[in-house]
Amino acid sequence: MRSPRSRFELACRVGVFALLGWLLGASVIPSGGRRADTVNGAGLERRLPVWTRLPSNVALHANLDVTPAAATIDWLAALGHSGHSVTWTGTPTPLAVAAEALADPRGGTSVHVAAPAGSSVVLRDDASVLDSVRIANLGVSVTASDVVGSMVAGVRGETAKVRAPDSVHVRSVVVVGGAGWEGKFIVAALEERGWHVIARFAVAPSVDVGQNAALVLDTARIAAVIAVDTLLGRFGGAIERYVRSGGGLVLAGSSSLAAPASRLAPGALGARFRPAVLPADTIGLGATGFYPVASLERDAIALERRTGGVSIAARRVGAGRVIQVGYDDSWRWRMAGGPGSEVAHRAWWSRLVSGVAYAPPAGADETGTSAAPLAAMIARIGPARPLPPGMGGRAPIDRRVYMIVIMVLLLAEWGSRRWRGLR
Amino acid sequence: MSTEFVFATAQYESGDWDSAPLVPPNIIDTIARYTEIAVAPTGVIVALSDDRMLRYPLLFLTGHLPVRFTEAERRNVRRFVERGGMLFVDDHNHDIDGTFHKTATEEITRSVGPLVELPNDHQLYTAFFKFDGPPTTSHELNGWGDNLVHRHLLAVMRGGRIAVLYSSKDYSSEWNYHPDSKRFLSVDNTRFAVNIVVYALSA
Numbered sequence: 239m240r241s242p243r244s245r246f247e248l249a250c251r252v253g254v255f256a257l258l259g260w261l262l263g264a265s266v267i268p269s270g271g272r273r274a275d276t277v278n279g280a281g282l283e284r285r286l287p288v289w290t291r292l293p294s295n296v297a298l299h300a301n302l303d304v305t306p307a308a309a310t311i312d313w314l315a316a317l318g319h320s321g322h323s324v325t326w327t328g329t330p331t332p333l334a335v336a337a338e339a340l341a342d343p344r345g346g347t348s349v350h351v352a353a354p355a356g357s358s359v360v361l362r363d364d365a366s367v368l369d370s371v372r373i374a375n376l377g378v379s380v381t382a383s384d385v386v387g388s389m390v391a392g393v394r395g396e397t398a399k400v401r402a403p404d405s406v407h408v409r410s411v412v413v414v415g416g417a418g419w420e421g422k423f424i425v426a427a428l429e430e431r432g433w434h435v436i437a438r439f440a441v442a443p444s445v446d447v448g449q450n451a452a453l454v455l456d457t458a459r460i461a462a463v464i465a466v467d468t469l470l471g472r473f474g475g476a477i478e479r480y481v482r483s484g485g486g487l488v489l490a491g492s493s494s495l496a497a498p499a500s501r502l503a504p505g506a507l508g509a510r511f512r513p514a515v516l517p518a519d520t521i522g523l524g525a526t527g528f529y530p531v532a533s534l535e536r537d538a539i540a541l542e543r544r545t546g547g548v549s550i551a552a553r554r555v556g557a558g559r560v561i562q563v564g565y566d567d568s569w570r571w572r573m574a575g576g577p578g579s580e581v582a583h584r585a586w587w588s589r590l591v592s593g594v595a596y597a598p599p600a601g602a603d604e605t606g607t608s609a610a611p612l613a614a615m616i617a618r619i620g621p622a623r624p625l626p627p628g629m630g631g632r633a634p635i636d637r638r639v640y641m642i643v644i645m646v647l648l649l650a651e652w653g654s655r656r657w658r659g660l661r
Numbered sequence: 662m663s664t665e666f667v668f669a670t671a672q673y674e675s676g677d678w679d680s681a682p683l684v685p686p687n688i689i690d691t692i693a694r695y696t697e698i699a700v701a702p703t704g705v706i707v708a709l710s711d712d713r714m715l716r717y718p719l720l721f722l723t724g725h726l727p728v729r730f731t732e733a734e735r736r737n738v739r740r741f742v743e744r745g746g747m748l749f750v751d752d753h754n755h756d757i758d759g760t761f762h763k764t765a766t767e768e769i770t771r772s773v774g775p776l777v778e779l780p781n782d783h784q785l786y787t788a789f790f791k792f793d794g795p796p797t798t799s800h801e802l803n804g805w806g807d808n809l810v811h812r813h814l815l816a817v818m819r820g821g822r823i824a825v826l827y828s829s830k831d832y833s834s835e836w837n838y839h840p841d842s843k844r845f846l847s848v849d850n851t852r853f854a855v856n857i858v859v860y861a862l863s864a
Binding site for chain 1 (some may be wrong): 696718
């Protein structure tokens with residue numbers, strides 16, 4: 239009859255051999271069934287080292303409320319590439335942010351944010367909070383005068399980050415047309431805003447006034463061309479080549495009736511709309527009528543509508559952008575508008591030109607951060623999908639635990655024997 | 662409202678603003694004769710005290726008598742210049758320190774800013790026809806001043822542009838004739854008006 243102590247020692251020894259045998263068998267005979275390990279978002283980062291040591295037949299699944307950090311997504315993607323089935327479920331908030339330097343002499347950054355409608359997005363840079371915007375439809379664009387470091391958008395615990403672009407070297411703007419108040423005041427507005435303007439106005443057959451230098455339409459020198467009337471036709475095919483290579487074009491008033499412009503315009507020009515009653519005192523933009531954009535091209539969008547039709551429309555042509563403006567006497571708004579109308583006229587024309595002006599593309603984001611976290615995660619590890627049926631439960635125990643158990647059992651047996659005076 | 666150029670004469674409460682009624686049709690004729698600028702066939706008269714004066718970015722002001730703007734006229738002239746308009750003032754006398762000159766320059770200084778001599782190589786003199794400076798009028802040589810030739814025009818500059826162009830050369834007399842009479846001239850003496858209009862429309 240064995241004493242309880244010797245039975246204990248025997249049990250320890252049997253246990254050690256059983257564990258060693260099981261580990262040996264598990265290492266040479268692959269397991270037939272698939273198992274899964276599931277973790278909630280908060281514990282995901284801590285779980286990744288464990289997942290890395292699991293055999294590839296273990297499916298990995300995460301329940302996410304917030305998109306993980308870019309490094310975590312990279313790790314998950316690597317696990318997927320190593321043979322694991324990596325899946326996730328949850329409802330992280332879709333969010334994306336983009337920033338581009340404004341082609342404006344005063345600098346500034348145009349920030350575009352996409353987020354669910356109705357959400358409130360906080361914008362900040364590396365220095366402080368810049369603004370808080372409410373998403374009306376699908377997204378919002380704001381202009382920041384100065385951004386330090388990176389632009390970060392945050393909503394519902396989700397953050398998207400993009401490096402602020404360097405300011406761009408703003409090139410010249412060309413204004414062409416017949417001599418008249420509209421062209422003169424466009425030039426004045428842009429120059430007052432800081433643009434370098436090359437004006438070319440026709441005053442008589444073969445007599446132009448303005449800069450006498452030869453005018454070469456080239457995105458290396460010219461950011462945008464503003465056509466006041468059909469004299470744009472003088473450029474012939476050069477204007478189309480310029481726009482397709484990235485140049486900006488503003489077609490004001492009747493200018494899109496010119497042959498080269500009609501191929502680039504966002505739409506065909508309708509008959510000039512004239513309001514039934516002209517303003518008796520101050521004059522607002524378009525108050526005296528405009529040329530409506532009668533039929534938009536399929537790839538064009540209306541930017542402004544008013545009584546009488548579309549007054550501003552835009553489209554991309556090749557690498558360039560074209561804006562068609564139905565107004566042909568915005569100068570009346572500046573001269574005879576209400577208080578501050580000259581400032582508003584100046585800002586309006588500068589914004590219009592900024593919208594199409596050529597700016598060299600910014601360098602790639604070098605920070606490794608994600609401007610659209612959820613989209614980046616879907617691109618790396620796929621969309622949300624649940625674990626396949628029949629897979630669940632716990633993942634196998636870490637094999638280091640077995641080694642520790644073996645060591646404890648051996649120590650217990652050895653200690654017990656020494657206690658009895660045996661060797 | 663059309664987008665064509667409309668020649669506008671400024672009406673002010675003091676003085677004889679309508680002392681040169683044939684200047685507007687003569688200038689309109691000259692513009693149509695030499696350029697392809699769309700110009701309205703008739704000019705307009707607009708009161709400086711009326712906000713509608715802001716609808717005409719080039720205003721012609723002349724007279725013989727003292728010029729004293731009312732508060733409304735002064736306010737409108739200031740707004741007109743700040744928004745980019747150009748006021749062309751011509752002394753219908755061609756003397757020195759006459760009543761029009763003294764009062765008009767005082768009013769302009771008070772309303773807009775001080776007048777300075779316009780260099781004779783300014784862009785205005787080459788905007789269309791080429792001049793070496795302000796063209797001399799027949800009245801300067803033979804009139805009241807007895808060979809009193811004003812070598813320069815005066816101007817108030819804003820942002821590098823002429824906001825107020827002031828002349829003591831009496832173009833109001835020089836150009837105050839029916840356009841049909843141009844055929845009797847060997848050289849059209851209204852050609853400088855083209856430069857003023859082209860400059861106003863393009864600079």
